[in-house]
Amino acid sequence: MNKARRNPFNLAAAHGILIVYTIIALFPVFVILINSFKERRSIFREPLALPHSESFSTVGYETVFNQGDFFLYFQNSLIVTVASLFFVLLFGAMAAFALAEYKFKGNTLMGLYLALGIMIPIRIGTVAILEMMVSTGLVNTLWALILVYTAQGLPLAVFILSEFMRQVSDDLKNAGRIDGLSEYTIFFRLVLPLVRPAMATVAVFNMIPIWNDLWFPLILAPAEETKTLTLGSQVFIGQFVTDWNAVLSALSMAILPVMVLYVIFSRQLIRGITSGAVK
Amino acid sequence: MTALTLKNVNKSFGKVQVLHDINLEVEDGEFVVFIGPSGCGKSTLLRVISGLEDATSGEITIGGDVVNSVPPAKRGIAMVFQSYALYPHLTVKANMALGLKQERRPKDEIEARVAEAARMLSLGDYLDRRPSELSGGQRQRVAIGRAVVRQPKLFLFDEPLSNLDAALRMNTRIEIARLHRTLDASMVYVTHDQTEAMTLADKIVVLRDGRVEQVGSPMELYNNPANQFVAGFLGAPSMNFLPAELVGGSAGTKIGIRPEHMRLGADGPIKAVVSHVENLGGDTNVLAELSDGTQVTVRLFGQHQIAPDQATTIVYDEADSFLFDRDGHRIRDGAPVVASV
Numbered sequence: 001m002n003k004a005r006r007n008p009f010n011l012a013a014a015h016g017i018l019i020v021y022t023i024i025a026l027f028p029v030f031v032i033l034i035n036s037f038k039e040r041r042s043i044f045r046e047p048l049a050l051p052h053s054e055s056f057s058t059v060g061y062e063t064v065f066n067q068g069d070f071f072l073y074f075q076n077s078l079i080v081t082v083a084s085l086f087f088v089l090l091f092g093a094m095a096a097f098a099l100a101e102y103k104f105k106g107n108t109l110m111g112l113y114l115a116l117g118i119m120i121p122i123r124i125g126t127v128a129i130l131e132m133m134v135s136t137g138l139v140n141t142l143w144a145l146i147l148v149y150t151a152q153g154l155p156l157a158v159f160i161l162s163e164f165m166r167q168v169s170d171d172l173k174n175a176g177r178i179d180g181l182s183e184y185t186i187f188f189r190l191v192l193p194l195v196r197p198a199m200a201t202v203a204v205f206n207m208i209p210i211w212n213d214l215w216f217p218l219i220l221a222p223a224e225e226t227k228t229l230t231l232g233s234q235v236f237i238g239q240f241v242t243d244w245n246a247v248l249s250a251l252s253m254a255i256l257p258v259m260v261l262y263v264i265f266s267r268q269l270i271r272g273i274t275s276g277a278v279k
Numbered sequence: 280m281t282a283l284t285l286k287n288v289n290k291s292f293g294k295v296q297v298l299h300d301i302n303l304e305v306e307d308g309e310f311v312v313f314i315g316p317s318g319c320g321k322s323t324l325l326r327v328i329s330g331l332e333d334a335t336s337g338e339i340t341i342g343g344d345v346v347n348s349v350p351p352a353k354r355g356i357a358m359v360f361q362s363y364a365l366y367p368h369l370t371v372k373a374n375m376a377l378g379l380k381q382e383r384r385p386k387d388e389i390e391a392r393v394a395e396a397a398r399m400l401s402l403g404d405y406l407d408r409r410p411s412e413l414s415g416g417q418r419q420r421v422a423i424g425r426a427v428v429r430q431p432k433l434f435l436f437d438e439p440l441s442n443l444d445a446a447l448r449m450n451t452r453i454e455i456a457r458l459h460r461t462l463d464a465s466m467v468y469v470t471h472d473q474t475e476a477m478t479l480a481d482k483i484v485v486l487r488d489g490r491v492e493q494v495g496s497p498m499e500l501y502n503n504p505a506n507q508f509v510a511g512f513l514g515a516p517s518m519n520f521l522p523a524e525l526v527g528g529s530a531g532t533k534i535g536i537r538p539e540h541m542r543l544g545a546d547g548p549i550k551a552v553v554s555h556v557e558n559l560g561g562d563t564n565v566l567a568e569l570s571d572g573t574q575v576t577v578r579l580f581g582q583h584q585i586a587p588d589q590a591t592t593i594v595y596d597e598a599d600s601f602l603f604d605r606d607g608h609r610i611r612d613g614a615p616v617v618a619s620v
Contacts, residue, residue, distance in 0.1 A: 169362055169364060171360035171361065171362045171363075171364035171437075172362075172364045172365075172366070174326075174329075174331050174351075174358070174360070174364070175358070175360060175364035175365075175366075175425075176366075177331065177350075177351050177352065178329060178331075178351045178352060178356065178357065178358050178378075179352065179377050179378035179381055179425075180352030180353075180378060180381035180382065181352075181377075181381060189366075189368070190366065193367070193368055194367070
């Protein structure tokens with residue numbers, strides 16, 4: 001910021017607000033992390049204390065690795081999240097391109113119809129979805145989850161991506177047409193690279209709810225071999241006894257992959273959010 | 280042979296008709312400029328020729344073939360866009376080669392053609408750069424190069440100079456003129472800038488509201504405009520129109536005199552008050568207000584010291600004046616200004 005416009009009070013206030021927000025946002029994560037490395041008694045006796053020589057224990061992690069097939073759950077979550085994101089981005093972008101690029105009767109209506117899902121939660125249709133999955137034999141397969149999450153993610157993806165695709169220069173697409181590129185080549189080679197920031201935004205918005213979801217894994221794929229991480233961690237939460245060490249350890253580990261994916265997308269994400277704000 | 284023929288071409292977007300019965304011929308090797316104010320349909324006409332838009336009715340012939348239902352890539356055209364429209368992920372070389380690759384030309388032919396175009400446009404040093412590393416003028420040269428390598432039957436230019444600054448615009452304009460001479464290719468060029476039209480064209484097509492107002496060589500249009508619109512559109516500063524009554528003509532008609540055909544004199548027929556003077560060094564533009572409030576521009580050659588608010592009279596030669604009726608049509612019977620309508 002330029003010196004003449006810098007006001008020490010505003011600067012302090014802005015930083016103060018941001019620091020307070022960061023502390024509030026990170027505090028639960030911090031508590032989970034420190035407590036996952038403590039023995040059970042110290043978790044309850046002094047929940048905010050850092051683990052020290054007496055209270056340090058990795059019993060939670062040991063339980064997680066010994067009970068149930070944690071790596072399988074992990075793998076299932078990753079497969080479901082990545083596959084769903086892939087389909088959401090692919091089909092969302094394709095639909096968005098059609099809506100943004102081609103003039104046809106009912107274009108606006110189709111756009112509204114595709115965006116409707118943003119306002120209607122997909123969980124309302126759980127019973128119907130379950131019936132469908134049962135009759136197609138997809139219950140207890142990862143495909144059931146991938147399909148549902150793809151459906152859940154598409155409305156927002158189409159909505160955001162079609163806005164961005166409208167901003168891609170018409171001249172560029174037309175130059176491609178005159179050079180003899182097919183519509184598919186124009187879509188994949190010219191348009192998609194230019195809306196990459198928007199794609200990253202959509203990916204992040206979709207990734208976290210999918211990774212954290214408990215509802216659909218519990219209903220559609222509760223079998224041992226298709227359990228996701230979130231569902232798998234539930235074994236440690238009982239009606240009367242909860243193995244807090246294990247729960248906290250499982251949660252701590254569940255943060256990692258999302259963080260990795262987020263780091264991959266975040267550089268693009270920031271550009272996605274700010275683009276259009278300044279020309 | 281004619282490079283391009285348009286027969287009764289109409290184009291509507293929904294209920295709005297943007298092109299009305301366009302008829303036009305572009306001869307082989309001719310440089311034709313479409314000119315008109317924004318929204319007159321000149322770009323739409325170009326897009327119809329290129330095949331990016333379908334004509335609602337009418338026939339388009341390029342190089343002797345009717346191309347109404349031929350896709351853009353197969354029409355034998357190449358187009359240069361206002362926004363350059365280079366492929367951002369490809370190098371300059373790959374940008375120019377892409378069209379030929381799509382046509383599955385042999386590799387050495389592609390190499391040779393790209394090298395030739397790069398030499399012609401002095402792009403040799405930039406072949407491995409990406410568009411983002413080039414300046415505006417260089418980008419437009421690449422875009423022109425991309426069109427040149429395809430050796431099309433017809434070049435289409437869509438306001439190619441509008442995004443460039445004044446100095447570059449002149450250089451690129453000269454470059455395009457030179458290119459036209461060396462390639463001897465047929466070109467259609469869309470612009471709203473009358474200087475570009477006058478300097479580049481063999482033939483100018485003036486469009487207004489989707490209709491052709493007049494077609495002719497630049498000097499023909501300048502010396503013999505068909506109507507008030509064409510007269511006012513070509514030439515800078517633009518032609519002055521004053522009520523013919525001021526000089527004894529009939530009511531409702533207008534007389535048009537170009538600024539360079541007016542002089543300030545002692546006892547001319549038109550009384551005026553100088554309102555502003557622009558000294559450009561080479562010539563001087565004098566803005567004056569007539570008794571009825573009409574603003575006129577007088578272009579004097581050389582440098583003149585004229586004070587604003589000074590009363591003066593304007594002298595002109597009747598042979599240099601044009602007469603227009605109430606609707607802007609030219610009155611041509613060669614009769615003097617006092618002729619009745």
